[in-house]
Amino acid sequence: MARPRGGAGRVIPAIDTADPGRAEALARTLAPGCGAVKLGLELFTACGPEAVRRVAPVAPVFLDLKLHDIPNTVAGAVRSLLPLRPAMLTLHGAGGAAMMGAAREAAEAAGEARPILLAVTVLTSLDAGALAETGIAGGPVQQVLRLARLALGAGADGLVCSPREVGPIRDAFGEAPLLVVPGVRPAGSAVGDQVRTATPEEAVAAGADWIVVGRPITGAADPVAALAAIGGALA
Numbered sequence: 098m099a100r101p102r103g104g105a106g107r108v109i110p111a112i113d114t115a116d117p118g119r120a121e122a123l124a125r126t127l128a129p130g131c132g133a134v135k136l137g138l139e140l141f142t143a144c145g146p147e148a149v150r151r152v153a154p155v156a157p158v159f160l161d162l163k164l165h166d167i168p169n170t171v172a173g174a175v176r177s178l179l180p181l182r183p184a185m186l187t188l189h190g191a192g193g194a195a196m197m198g199a200a201r202e203a204a205e206a207a208g209e210a211r212p213i214l215l216a217v218t219v220l221t222s223l224d225a226g227a228l229a230e231t232g233i234a235g236g237p238v239q240q241v242l243r244l245a246r247l248a249l250g251a252g253a254d255g256l257v258c259s260p261r262e263v264g265p266i267r268d269a270f271g272e273a274p275l276l277v278v279p280g281v282r283p284a285g286s287a288v289g290d291q292v293r294t295a296t297p298e299e300a301v302a303a304g305a306d307w308i309v310v311g312r313p314i315t316g317a318a319d320p321v322a323a324l325a326a327i328g329g330a331l332a
């Protein structure tokens with residue numbers, strides 16, 4: 098999947114539903130106005146690969162399963178996912194270099210169709226206090242930069258981070274890493290369980306390649322209009 102040059106191509110709607118019919122319908126209506134659609138744990142745990150097969154002909158699929166296990170198991174999961182031809186896959190950077198390296202090696206089997214591998218750094222729902230409760234002191238930026246270095250060195254193509262870390266990552270690693278950024282909220286929309294947030298414009302100005310936006314689009318009375326309003330304001 099090519100790096101977007103601007104506008105609506107930067108937006109990836111997160112289709113979080115357990116209903117494959119709704120997922121397919123949302124993908125059909127949103128696909129003309131976005132870069133890809135994200136399918137995640139809610140849909141996959143409810144319906145498995147079949148749900149991905151329904152959506153894949155409609156739009157490039159960012160399959161966000163946040164793989165996190167021993168290297169052998171993650172490599173096997175990546176191999177199992179390759180026939181679904183996802184455009185992007187996520188794994189947790191906290192799984193370590195060997196795990197991410199094994200994922201990359203397994204993904205190479207897809208050749209030219211290899212999915213973009215993204216390492217999730219620090220979940221956007223965590224603030225410094227919640228992160229410290231997991232044993233990680235020093236705050237999100239420091240931990241995101243630590244995991245970014247590990248992930249990029251282990252073969253990840255890019256990172257998932259909050260808008261707040263995009264600038265520090267660009268300063269440290271330059272333009273090469275693909276940055277996919279959730280925790281994005283248009284001004285005035287409900288934050289929900291997201292903590293480290295910014296607006297779409299702020300995320301892109303800081304250097305995000307793609308922004309992931311779920312409920313502000315899928316929960317809107319008119320999801321197509323909500324997507325268009327977000328994409329239309331982006332550089």
Ligand SMILES: O=C(O)c1cc(=O)[nH]c(=O)n1[C@@H]1O[C@H](COP(=O)(O)O)[C@@H](O)[C@H]1O
Binds near residue numbers: 111187291310311
């Ligand atoms: O990997 C992700 O996409 C992800 C990482 C992260 O740190 N935070 C995060 O919110 N996400 C995903 O991004 C989407 C955000 O959805 P909304 O909060 O509804 O915009 C959800 O599908 C999350 O699973």
